[in-house]
Amino acid sequence: MHYLPNILFAIALIIGIGYFAKNVKKLIRNIKLGHDVDVSDNTSQRWKNMVMIALGQTKMVRRPISGFLHLVVYIGFIIINIEVLEIIIDGLFDTHRIFSSIGKLYGILIGTFEILAVLVFVSVIIFWIRRNILKLKRFWKSEMTAWPKSDANIILYFEMVLMTLFLVMNATDVPFQDMNSGNVISQFIAPWFSSLSEGSLHIIERTAWWLHILGILTFLNYLYFSKHLHILLAFPNTYYGSLKPKGQFDNLEAVTKEVRLMMDPNVDPFAAPAEGSETAVPAKFGASDVQDLNWVQLLNAYTCTECGRCTSECPANQTGKKLSPRKIMMDTRDRLEEVGKNIDANKGIFKEDGKQLLDNYITREELWACTSCNACVEACPVSINPISIIMDMRRYLVMEQSAAPTELNNMMTNIENNGAPWPYNQMDRLNWKNE
Amino acid sequence: MSELLNVPTMAEFMAQGKQPEVLFWVGCAGSFDDRAKKITKAFVKLLNKAKVEFAVLGTEESCTGDPAKRAGNEFLFQMQAVTNIEVLNAYEVKKIVTACPHCFNTIKNEYPGLGGNYEVMHHTQFLKTLLDEGRLTVEGGQFKGKRITFHDPCYLGRANNVYEAPRDLIKKLEAELVEMKNCKRTGLCCGAGGAQMFKEAEKGNKEVNIERTEQALEVKPEIIAAGCPFCNTMMTDGVKAKEKEGDIAIMDIAELIANAQDL
Numbered sequence: 001m002h003y004l005p006n007i008l009f010a011i012a013l014i015i016g017i018g019y020f021a022k023n024v025k026k027l028i029r030n031i032k033l034g035h036d037v038d039v040s041d042n043t044s045q046r047w048k049n050m051v052m053i054a055l056g057q058t059k060m061v062r063r064p065i066s067g068f069l070h071l072v073v074y075i076g077f078i079i080i081n082i083e084v085l086e087i088i089i090d091g092l093f094d095t096h097r098i099f100s101s102i103g104k105l106y107g108i109l110i111g112t113f114e115i116l117a118v119l120v121f122v123s124v125i126i127f128w129i130r131r132n133i134l135k136l137k138r139f140w141k142s143e144m145t146a147w148p149k150s151d152a153n154i155i156l157y158f159e160m161v162l163m164t165l166f167l168v169m170n171a172t173d174v175p176f177q178d179m180n181s182g183n184v185i186s187q188f189i190a191p192w193f194s195s196l197s198e199g200s201l202h203i204i205e206r207t208a209w210w211l212h213i214l215g216i217l218t219f220l221n222y223l224y225f226s227k228h229l230h231i232l233l234a235f236p237n238t239y240y241g242s243l244k245p246k247g248q249f250d251n252l253e254a255v256t257k258e259v260r261l262m263m264d265p266n267v268d269p270f271a272a273p274a275e276g277s278e279t280a281v282p283a284k285f286g287a288s289d290v291q292d293l294n295w296v297q298l299l300n301a302y303t304c305t306e307c308g309r310c311t312s313e314c315p316a317n318q319t320g321k322k323l324s325p326r327k328i329m330m331d332t333r334d335r336l337e338e339v340g341k342n343i344d345a346n347k348g349i350f351k352e353d354g355k356q357l358l359d360n361y362i363t364r365e366e367l368w369a370c371t372s373c374n375a376c377v378e379a380c381p382v383s384i385n386p387i388s389i390i391m392d393m394r395r396y397l398v399m400e401q402s403a404a405p406t407e408l409n410n411m412m413t414n415i416e417n418n419g420a421p422w423p424y425n426q427m428d429r430l431n432w433k434n435e
Numbered sequence: 436m437s438e439l440l441n442v443p444t445m446a447e448f449m450a451q452g453k454q455p456e457v458l459f460w461v462g463c464a465g466s467f468d469d470r471a472k473k474i475t476k477a478f479v480k481l482l483n484k485a486k487v488e489f490a491v492l493g494t495e496e497s498c499t500g501d502p503a504k505r506a507g508n509e510f511l512f513q514m515q516a517v518t519n520i521e522v523l524n525a526y527e528v529k530k531i532v533t534a535c536p537h538c539f540n541t542i543k544n545e546y547p548g549l550g551g552n553y554e555v556m557h558h559t560q561f562l563k564t565l566l567d568e569g570r571l572t573v574e575g576g577q578f579k580g581k582r583i584t585f586h587d588p589c590y591l592g593r594a595n596n597v598y599e600a601p602r603d604l605i606k607k608l609e610a611e612l613v614e615m616k617n618c619k620r621t622g623l624c625c626g627a628g629g630a631q632m633f634k635e636a637e638k639g640n641k642e643v644n645i646e647r648t649e650q651a652l653e654v655k656p657e658i659i660a661a662g663c664p665f666c667n668t669m670m671t672d673g674v675k676a677k678e679k680e681g682d683i684a685i686m687d688i689a690e691l692i693a694n695a696q697d698l
Contacts, residue, residue: 244544245540245543245544245594245595245596246593246594246595247540247544247589247590247593247594247595248540248544248545248594249504249505249545251509251513251516251545251548251549252509252513255509255510255513256513256549258510259510259513259514259517260517262514263514263517263518285509285510286507286509313621315623315624315626315643315646315647316637316639316643318623318643318646319626319636319639319640319641319642319643319645319646320638320639320640320641321636321637321638321639322637322638323637365637365638368634368637369636369637369639370629371589371624371626371627371628371629371631371643372505372589372628372629373589373593373624373628373629374589374593374594375589375593375621375623375624377593378593378620378621379621391505391507393507394505394506394507395507395508395509396507397507398506398507398508399507399508399509399510404506404507404508405634405635407633407634407635408506408630408633408634410633411502411503411506411630411633411634412502412503412506412508412511415498415500415502415503415511415515416511416514419463419496419497419498419515420463420466420467420497420498421463421498421502421632421633422463422467422468424466424467426494426497427494428466428467428494429461429466429467429493429494429496430442430444430466430491430493430494431466432461432465432466432467432472432475432476433440433442435472
């Protein structure tokens with residue numbers, strides 16, 4: 001019976017990490033539903049981007065208030081989690097504060113954790129106030145209702161509770177308080193419990209300890225279902241983010257092949273396709289569903305933490321249009337999750353469900369409102385590119401469905417006929433010289 | 436005036452067995468739009484003044500395909516691109532300058548993948564080099580001390596990180612450069628990009644160019660400087676809608692430099 005807590009702890013750990021691993025596998029499977037894209041180039045620049053943007057938070061701090069608060073929570077999160085290592089060892093091997101034997105350094109470490117815990121707690125409270133009391137516009141757009149809204153607050157509550165438990169656990173730990181090293185914050189909390197017996201204190205300490213670690217394991221598993229996944233995916237996402245100038249949109253290779261054939265005077269247009277040639281199955285141009293996107297775009301969707309910096313910078317959104325770049329990313333993730341669940345329910349094979357990303361999630365009105373100005377791409381703190389999805393979906397509308405707005409069809413007919421978006425004769429191109 | 440403009444074509448250079456220093460890619464707006472044609476001419480005057488041996492493609496030029504690509508018509512874009520690249524490569528063009536950030540972006544970034552590799556400059560960058568090399572001089576003239584704000588074209592600024600060349604030129608005019616609250620990498624779009632120029636805006640509560648014009652009016656400029664023919668149109672319309680066309684001029688950087696020397 002003596003080992004019961006340790007066995008329970010091991011079971012909790014295995015379930016917690018096992019379920020998380022299972023969902024990570026699913027996450028990777030879903031991301032790989034996107035088609036392949038070559039991102040193997042320029043690895044040194046990619047590492048640099050990851051270090052600067054994800055680790056260094058360079059784009060977060062462009063908005064100083066939220067950037068600074070985020071930095072506090074981020075640093076706190078990383079550093080306080082060193083403590084989890086001790087908790088795991090203590091839990092498994094029935095030790096108590098195993099690292100305290102290292103002496104003075106231990107006090108410095110725990111002291112740092114305690115200060116950070118308070119800073120994180122305060123920052124999270126400010127985040128909550130900004131979101132719920134000050135009602136910052138970007139948190140109250142039409143896509144931020146129902147689950148996305150609760151999700152954001154649940155994350156904040158989780159962090160408040162975890163930080164509180166950490167401090168209570170230290171404050172009620174009698175041997176730790178007696179040590180009087182590193183209890184920089186908890187020594188002021190300890191008096192609140194001074195009327196209690198040592199036995200009660202021990203019970204509170206144990207309860208806080210257990211809730212703290214179980215809370216961390218729950219939070220870990222919450223990630224997969226939450227926008228909070230960015231704490232992990234920001235790293236690969238900034239690594240795989242585009243290295244090209246923002247104005248450079250990819251040239252569709254499938255189209256290049258067709259264009260080359262059309263332009264080649266030696267090609268026999270009536271020739272039967274060669275045996276086993278790729279042209280037998282014509283490629284689908286553009287994207288109408290998540291499987292038509294590439295895996296980096298799908299990774300983008302899972303990485304989005306719905307901060308709305310993109311949407312608040314979007315000229316279309318600012319002037320009341322339906323387009324919100326954040327919604328493009330949220331819709332992509334929602335549809336991808338739906339496709340993933342469909343695959344799970346149908347023994348690994350996607351069963352046609354009569355839905356797609358286009359129309360069922362993202363409307364044409366949203367797609368046609370984009371000015372491709374790249375404000376959203378510039379604003380994203382984790383290198384997400386909503387425009388690439390918008391463009392791929394426009395390509396589907398135009399090349400597969402001929403469903404461009406009439407005025408755009410006129411513009412394109414003009415380019416086709418006379419090499420300009422307006423109906424002027426190409427032979428008149430130099431007339432300005434003599435006007 | 437017109438007889439003063441010297442605008443040779445690539446075909447003429449070829450006939451003489453010569454290569455120009457640079458090809459001036461005029462673009463569709465620069466060729467056909469009445470307002471943009473003035474920008475084209477202003478730039479040509481500066482090229483003539485600086486004795487730059489340049490040429491245009493003239494009737495051999497065709498749309499780069501930018502609006503088609505941004506509208507989603509990759510086919511049409513690549514047809515245009517491949518045709519243009521054939522012409523450019525046949526003339527062995529090495530260096531291109533253009534006054535349109537959309538042409539600039541497309542030729543610079545999207546043509547290389549289709550076989551078109553050129554050194555491409557926006558006209559503000561090119562003018563800056565002419566000044567730096569002493570081939571062109573500029574004095575403030577009529578713009579000395581004027582309040583000028585610069586509207587960053589998306590396809591020059593954010594798309595290609597060119598923020599300083601146009602500003603350096605404005606400073607050379609000894610003008611007072613004032614920045615809007617959204618400028619450089621956070622510059623607000625004029626509303627024309629992504630093929631929006633050629634369609635009605637989707638339903639909303641305001642036009643993008645009005646929003647941008649309001650930002651410009653906040654800094655009380657005498658001149659709104661632009662570096663893109665489409666931005667120029669959008670800002671001109673915006674200023675008209677605000678009934679400020681009598682007080683505020685919208686001018687391309689090339690026009691500012693040319694007018695400063697009474698060209």
